[in-house]
Amino acid sequence: MPALAAGxxxxxxxxxxGAAAALAVAVVLQGANLVVVLVRLWRRGPVxxxx
Amino acid sequence: MGVGYRLLPMIxxxxxxxxxxxxxxxxxxxxxxxxxxxxxxAGGGWVPAFAPIAAGGVGVFLGQVAWMARHRRPAxxxxxxxxxxxxxxxxxxxxxxxxxxxxxxxxxxxxxxxTLRLAMVYGTLALVGFLSQMVVGVAGRLxxxxxxxxxxxxxxxxxxxxxxxxxxxxxxxxxxxxxxxLGGCRRSPQASQPTGRR
Numbered sequence: 001m002p003a004l005a006a007g008x009x010x011x012x013x014x015x016x017x018g019a020a021a022a023l024a025v026a027v028v029l030q031g032a033n034l035v036v037v038l039v040r041l042w043r044r045g046p047v048x049x050x051x
Numbered sequence: 052m053g054v055g056y057r058l059l060p061m062i063x064x065x066x067x068x069x070x071x072x073x074x075x076x077x078x079x080x081x082x083x084x085x086x087x088x089x090x091x092x093a094g095g096g097w098v099p100a101f102a103p104i105a106a107g108g109v110g111v112f113l114g115q116v117a118w119m120a121r122h123r124r125p126a127x128x129x130x131x132x133x134x135x136x137x138x139x140x141x142x143x144x145x146x147x148x149x150x151x152x153x154x155x156x157x158x159x160x161x162x163x164x165x166t167l168r169l170a171m172v173y174g175t176l177a178l179v180g181f182l183s184q185m186v187v188g189v190a191g192r193l194x195x196x197x198x199x200x201x202x203x204x205x206x207x208x209x210x211x212x213x214x215x216x217x218x219x220x221x222x223x224x225x226x227x228x229x230x231x232x233l234g235g236c237r238r239s240p241q242a243s244q245p246t247g248r249r
Contacts (some may be wrong), residue, residue, distance in 0.1 A: 002240060007108045011167040019233070019235075020234070021234075022230045022231075022233050022234035023179065023183075023230065023231065023234035023235070025230055026187070026226070026227045026230035026231045026234065027187075029223050029226050029227045029230070030187055030190065030191075030223075030227050032220075032223055033191075033194075033219055033220055033223040033227065034190075034194050034198075036200065036218070036219065036220045036223065037194055037195050037198045037215075037220075038198045039211060040197065040198070040200040040218045041198035041199050041201065041212045041213060041215060041218050042198055042201045042202040042205055042212070043202075043205075051081050
């Protein structure tokens with residue numbers, strides 16, 4: 001957080017935009033995690049194997 | 052809050068609150084919320100009367116969360132530590148406590164430039180810090196359960212999928228928690244700064 005604050009320009013709009021971008025990336029990564037979960041639980045193993 | 056009464060015991064895990072207090076929290080919150088809605092429609096004069104009622108309902112809920120924290124149950128043995136979904140939930144509840152404390156102040160404080168900025172902070176704390184983050188935290192626990200059920204069905208209910216607690220990618224979870232912490236912290240205090248340069 002301090003790094004983000006110091007690294008970005010000090011004006012308010014840029015900081016808020018940076019925070020919004022961080023949250024947006026977090027949501028995308030959460031979606032990616034969902035894909036990982038589904039792949040690991042749903043497709044791994046004897047899925048679709050016919051006897 | 053309603054979802055929290057069901058899902059927080061699962062996330063912590065903890066005993067489920069029983070007795071009259073959940074009803075008290077629900078009643079106070081509903082009366083407060085409806086009262087605030089109607090008071091705002093009527094021009095805002097009655098807002099100070101209903102804000103403490105709504106805050107009281109949320110306060111009772113937070114008290115119930117504290118009760119859950121004191122009545123923990125054993126966690127699944129294959130649950131990775133630390134539990135990152137729980138970290139989201141704790142952080143979200145902290146934001147809820149902050150916004151709950153700010154609400155009555157904003158209801159009673161005379162309108163000014165400061166209260167206008169604080170209102171933005173209040174909204175950010177409640178919507179981004181609490182509500183959105185609680186969804187993210189709960190999703191971290193519910194989506195693996197959903198995936199596990201899908202996997203079980205795909206295996207024709209004859210073989211169990213791998214542990215749902217080990218399914219999420221820890222790196223992605225940690226990144227999501229870190230980014231949400233950075234973004235939430237930054238947005239909240241920043242909105243209270245005067246316009247222009249800090």
